[in-house]
Amino acid sequence: MTPLLDIRDLSLVFDTFDGTYHAIDQVSLQLNPGEALGLVGETGCGKSVLTRAAFGLVPVPPARITSGSVQLDGRELLGLSDRALRGIRGSEVAMIFQDPMTYLNPVFRVGTQLVDAIRAQSGGRIGKAEAKSIALDMLDKVHLPNPDRQFRAYPHELSGGMRQRVLIAMALAAKPKLLIADEPTTALDMTIQAQILDLMAELVEDLGLAMIMISHDLGVVAQVCSRVAVMYAGKIVEDAPIGRIFDAPAHPYTQGLLAALPHPFKPVDRLASIPGTLPDLLHPPAGCRFAGRCAQSHAACAAPVPLRAVGPRHRVACTLYKDAATEGAAHV
Numbered sequence: 001m002t003p004l005l006d007i008r009d010l011s012l013v014f015d016t017f018d019g020t021y022h023a024i025d026q027v028s029l030q031l032n033p034g035e036a037l038g039l040v041g042e043t044g045c046g047k048s049v050l051t052r053a054a055f056g057l058v059p060v061p062p063a064r065i066t067s068g069s070v071q072l073d074g075r076e077l078l079g080l081s082d083r084a085l086r087g088i089r090g091s092e093v094a095m096i097f098q099d100p101m102t103y104l105n106p107v108f109r110v111g112t113q114l115v116d117a118i119r120a121q122s123g124g125r126i127g128k129a130e131a132k133s134i135a136l137d138m139l140d141k142v143h144l145p146n147p148d149r150q151f152r153a154y155p156h157e158l159s160g161g162m163r164q165r166v167l168i169a170m171a172l173a174a175k176p177k178l179l180i181a182d183e184p185t186t187a188l189d190m191t192i193q194a195q196i197l198d199l200m201a202e203l204v205e206d207l208g209l210a211m212i213m214i215s216h217d218l219g220v221v222a223q224v225c226s227r228v229a230v231m232y233a234g235k236i237v238e239d240a241p242i243g244r245i246f247d248a249p250a251h252p253y254t255q256g257l258l259a260a261l262p263h264p265f266k267p268v269d270r271l272a273s274i275p276g277t278l279p280d281l282l283h284p285p286a287g288c289r290f291a292g293r294c295a296q297s298h299a300a301c302a303a304p305v306p307l308r309a310v311g312p313r314h315r316v317a318c319t320l321y322k323d324a325a326t327e328g329a330a331h332v
């Protein structure tokens, strides 16, 4: 199957006063049509920069893409003009972020903003009346109670969860092929978070959408995604179906993330955390970037460690494993 999104060897640095910050290092990631991928990792590991850079949303400078390619449906995105990228973001790719209030204008009614967004997404081809009918239909699809009333409301009259539903409606009105959801539920309380995740799972299924959901929380992505890519310090260290990640996590970092998940039978004061901090990406190590925090690191970790297949649709960048193609999914 031709991937919908094909990121190859993407590297990105930020030129800072202190030096060159190596934020993304040779990341390759493919996403098939209709696939829901969770991108997880702790704060600062590069999840947002990776997805934003792919669609021209990281300012250049201070950023600089030093290698790689990004193809959407076979079309190269790196090097496209801002205008062309804006067009792609408004139609084929939609994005939603953590804080919906940042993206809604407080002085305009929700309906006005939806209608304007839908008309802009269509390049002006859709008239006001048609845009209003699409907007009401989308508000209904995202299960906003009483869409007619919410259409006339101002953003401050809605709860956080309702605002996020409005932004999801806005994002999906153009019928994109790919939705990037960057920590979409982090600002919401637990009950509302669960409702929004249910909604996202339903929309992915019903609309055949591909999605990348960015989160620092494996538990959150498990509710919506069938596959997970784990990022650490600007690199993908493991990529596998969600079941494999929970049943047989291979990378010591993924194992640490799982151990840090709250568990109903584990007292909170016994929650594990991974000792140590992210490496200094102004001077990144040549080898495994997790080695400094890894209890199992050894001499081989000082050399670059590529992602290797260790099982069906399961790749891991760790010297503890050999390539499944030659050795079976053997643990050394």
Ligand SMILES: Nc1ncnc2c1ncn2[C@@H]1O[C@H](COP(=O)(O)OP(=O)(O)OP(=O)(O)O)[C@@H](O)[C@H]1O
Pocket (backbone or CB within 6 Å): 014, 016, 021, 023, 041, 042, 043, 044, 045, 046, 047, 048, 049, 050, 062, 216
């Ligand atoms: N404009 C910038 N200039 C310099 N460094 C930047 C810039 N934007 C991001 N970074 C750095 O790039 C790294 C990756 O940031 P990114 O926002 O992708 O992390 P993240 O994994 O999404 O974390 P979070 O969950 O906190 O959003 C961080 O260390 C951040 O400080």
